[in-house]
Amino acid sequence: MAGIRKKEKKRDYSPDFKLEIRTHVWYNLTNDRNVCTHKLMEGDVNMEVNTGIIVQPLHRYNREQDCMEALIAMKWPNGFVCPRCAYTRCSQLTSRRIPLFECGKCAHQTSALVGTIFEGTRLPLLKWFHALELFLLPDGISAMRLHQVIRVTYKTAWLMLHKIRHAVGEFDARELLSGDVKVNSDTYGYDPSRCKLFQPHASAVIAGCTVTESGEPEQVKIQLIPHKRGRENRATRHELTAFINDHVDARISEVHSFPLAFQLYSPLRKVVREAWVSLKSTYIALGPKHLQAYLNEYTLRRRLYLLGAREAMHEKLLCLCVAIPAIPYSQLIMHHPSRPLSAVA
Numbered sequence: 001m002a003g004i005r006k007k008e009k010k011r012d013y014s015p016d017f018k019l020e021i022r023t024h025v026w027y028n029l030t031n032d033r034n035v036c037t038h039k040l041m042e043g044d045v046n047m048e049v050n051t052g053i054i055v056q057p058l059h060r061y062n063r064e065q066d067c068m069e070a071l072i073a074m075k076w077p078n079g080f081v082c083p084r085c086a087y088t089r090c091s092q093l094t095s096r097r098i099p100l101f102e103c104g105k106c107a108h109q110t111s112a113l114v115g116t117i118f119e120g121t122r123l124p125l126l127k128w129f130h131a132l133e134l135f136l137l138p139d140g141i142s143a144m145r146l147h148q149v150i151r152v153t154y155k156t157a158w159l160m161l162h163k164i165r166h167a168v169g170e171f172d173a174r175e176l177l178s179g180d181v182k183v184n185s186d187t188y189g190y191d192p193s194r195c196k197l198f199q200p201h202a203s204a205v206i207a208g209c210t211v212t213e214s215g216e217p218e219q220v221k222i223q224l225i226p227h228k229r230g231r232e233n234r235a236t237r238h239e240l241t242a243f244i245n246d247h248v249d250a251r252i253s254e255v256h257s258f259p260l261a262f263q264l265y266s267p268l269r270k271v272v273r274e275a276w277v278s279l280k281s282t283y284i285a286l287g288p289k290h291l292q293a294y295l296n297e298y299t300l301r302r303r304l305y306l307l308g309a310r311e312a313m314h315e316k317l318l319c320l321c322v323a324i325p326a327i328p329y330s331q332l333i334m335h336h337p338s339r340p341l342s343a344v345a
């Protein structure tokens, strides 16, 4: 990296994780997503772990050092910039567990993890990077399975996933819908195969999307309407307007609203239904407290899949995780019943 002068003896901060990786889980998004999901869904993880099938992580990130270098490059793509005084020359202190950079002007010390979801972590970055890959599985991964796969405690796995979800939600909230925009007043979790009267967990949502030339949803947002549970509860026109004001760039958009249950924009309704099926398959039951964060996760993952290549998806997700500071645990477990698209969890 330009402007960095070696100050202390260089230390190899890549512990020997190769052996550990080889005892973990098999997954490969590039082969067959369905098989991959099936194996994880059917509880094959332990078997795969115990039989020692080799992990196939992204080849770029095989060592702890690879992960750290990727974060440094992402944090300072044009070389070091002091966060305090914007000076661009620094010394690198490599004798620490995490490489520190000391500003050549104000002597402020910082690392590439500051201001990212990885700040303060005691976990090897390899575990984080593997968690990000598993997060990108077509239906995501539950904390229970992540805990089994990367061998961290359940609480740690839960916290890691919520930190990733928080970054995803914050990023998504900043990106307004623009262009040809459709907005539905819809219901999440409505099961058409069951009696209409027995749908206590169905929740009112407002879904908005941009569409391709063929009318297919592209960028999608699904906002939960707090406290509106049950099949018959729907967003009001006022809430629909508020959604458009908050999440659509009105200056350059043409918005079509669909406030009536029997007259929704069907491709978008399909996405809401797919979100329910996907989240239900991985997380079984989700309470209202964190549901918005899981909806954000689904819509962002869906959007990343439009990129196609696995590496591009991972790169984009990593980019979000570097751009958004970690949410403190105390804030994570607070109740935010009315917080909109920005992650509640």
Ligand SMILES: [Zn+2]
Residues within 6 Å of the ligand: 082, 083, 084, 085, 086, 087, 103, 104, 105, 106, 107, 108
């Ligand atoms: Zn400085």
